[in-house]
Each structure stands twice: as C-alpha cells, then as structure tokens.
Amino acid sequence: MDSQDGVTLSRPRPYLTRMLLFLTLVGFLGLILLPQFAEAFMANPGLNGLIVGVLIIGILYAFRQVLVLGPEIRWVNSFRRSDPGLALPKPPKLLAPMATMFGNRTTHVVLGALSMRSLLDSLASRLEEQREISRYMIGLLIFLGLLGTFWGLLATVSSIAGTLDSLDVDATDSLSVFSTLREGLQQPLRGMGTAFSSSLFGLAGSLVLGFLDLQAGQAQNRFYNELEEWLSTVTDIVGTSGDAPMADPSQTLMALTSQIAALTEQMRAEQHLVNGLARNQEALQPVLERLTRALEQEGR
Numbered sequence: 613m614d615s616q617d618g619v620t621l622s623r624p625r626p627y628l629t630r631m632l633l634f635l636t637l638v639g640f641l642g643l644i645l646l647p648q649f650a651e652a653f654m655a656n657p658g659l660n661g662l663i664v665g666v667l668i669i670g671i672l673y674a675f676r677q678v679l680v681l682g683p684e685i686r687w688v689n690s691f692r693r694s695d696p697g698l699a700l701p702k703p704p705k706l707l708a709p710m711a712t713m714f715g716n717r718t719t720h721v722v723l724g725a726l727s728m729r730s731l732l733d734s735l736a737s738r739l740e741e742q743r744e745i746s747r748y749m750i751g752l753l754i755f756l757g758l759l760g761t762f763w764g765l766l767a768t769v770s771s772i773a774g775t776l777d778s779l780d781v782d783a784t785d786s787l788s789v790f791s792t793l794r795e796g797l798q799q800p801l802r803g804m805g806t807a808f809s810s811s812l813f814g815l816a817g818s819l820v821l822g823f824l825d826l827q828a829g830q831a832q833n834r835f836y837n838e839l840e841e842w843l844s845t846v847t848d849i850v851g852t853s854g855d856a857p858m859a860d861p862s863q864t865l866m867a868l869t870s871q872i873a874a875l876t877e878q879m880r881a882e883q884h885l886v887n888g889l890a891r892n893q894e895a896l897q898p899v900l901e902r903l904t905r906a907l908e909q910e911g912r
Contacts, residue, residue: 620692621685621838624678627831631675631824638820652809659760660813663753667817670749674824677742678831680706687711688839709734723847732840739832746825750818757814764810 642649653660684704691714704711710731723731 621688621835621842623685624681624831624835627678627827628675631678631827634823634827635671635820652812655809656760656764659756659763659810663756663760663810663813663817666749666752666756667813667820670746670753670817670821671824673749674746674821674828677746677828681831681835685835688842692842706735706738723843725847728843728847731843732836735836735839739836743825743829743832746821746828750821750825753814753817753821755814757811757818760810760814761808764808 653664684706687704687707713727713731
C-alpha cells in the first residue's frame, strides 16, 4: 500500500451530534421554563430580542464552522486515493494553497519540511480567523447583558430619585404617603426587571455559544491534526527523494545562504589579517628609518 493511503481524515459527525444534543437539552429546558422566560423577555423586548437574535446567528455560525470542514475532508481523501493526473473535485477554500500546489501533479506528492510547515501555518491562520468571529459573538452577548443591566439600574436610580422628590414628608396622612410611595416604586421595579432579564439572556446565550464554540474548535483541531499526520507521511525530511514532483527550493536556498555566509566570514578574517599586517608595517617604519640613518652615519 502506498504511504499516501495510510491516513484517512474522519468526518466531524461526532461534534455535530454533540452540538445537536446540547441544543435539544437547552430547548427542552426552555420549554419547561417558558412562562418565566416570557415574562423576563417582556421586561425589555427590544434589547432582549437583540440578544436572542445574536444568539441565533452565533448558533448558525458555530454549525457552519463544523460543516465547512466536510468539503475539505472530502477533497483530501479524494486526493489521497486518486491516481496522479486524474481530475479532482472542486478545490476547497481552507486548503486552497494546497490545492494550488498539488493541482498539476504527475507523480505521487513528496513535500519538503518547510513546505509542509508553510501549508499547516496557512491552515492554522484561516481556522483561527473563523474562531475569532465566534469569540466576538460570545463577548457581544455578555456585553449586551451588561448593557441591559446598567440601563435598568440607571432607570431604577432615576425613578427612585423622582419618587423621593414627590413624597410629601409634611403630610399627616400616612396612608396617602404610603400609597404614593407604592406607586412610585413600580417604575424602579420595572427597571430592575430590565436589568436582570438582560443579564439573564446575555449570560445564558454566552454559555450556549461557548459550548458550541468549544465543539467547533475541537472539530477543527482534529481536522488539523489528522491533516498534519497525513502530510507527515508524504514529507521528505532529508530532501533526497528522487521522485518528488516538486523540488523544495527553500532547502537549496538555505544551503546557498549558509555557503555565502561562510565565504563572507572568511573574507572578513582575511581583511582583518591584512589590516593587522598594515598596522605592523606602520609601527616598524620608524625603526627602519632610524636603522637606515645609523647605517649611513657608520658608512661615512
């Protein structure tokens, strides 16, 4: 069996199953607590509706992160099993650099170590870019919940201040004062409902998206690790393979750079030696001149 047939990339079905089961449990819990959630939602339907909308978008995006791995895995498995020169399926997006490099192969692929690392780094950066969006949505849900909290607290403080200002402390009818106080506290209580309901929806939504993002990240890590395992089977570490369809120019360039650096160091050493001889000659020049004058005087 060829070395390129040794590793098969698995599909991310277990992670999709976990995500669906988790959402089923969340939906079942939501149905049980539906009256309480409906009452909390109506405390501030505008902001709470925005939080629910962001949650739905985040859920769909989390599933997309896992589903987009399917075409990538199918392309790699098709490429691994196909014979050189045969047509392959439509190239994927995450592995576009790899598809470009391997698109016109005429023999079995053999990579250099630097080429393998370059492909893996490109894939890692693309996967990390996708994760950043889901992390932003998780943070956005928490931010919206805190925004509702401060909004509700601000409304509560303002209402309490208005209620205290409207009280007639000099009135002798305590029943009238209590009635005014009770009516005035209704608005602050509504403000507290806004604060706590927004926090409830925001934190609950962030927990849901956090679990889904965790599963999507695990699916991406598994895809990355299995791809790395397969690429390691077609990588020539030494770079001496004779049937490689594409020679790794990076290794040749590194060897040439090392030779140029060694030659430069040798030239610097020779230049330093010449400079030293020149300095020694300059130091001996006065001695030679005195010796010459002494010989001339003796000759006279």
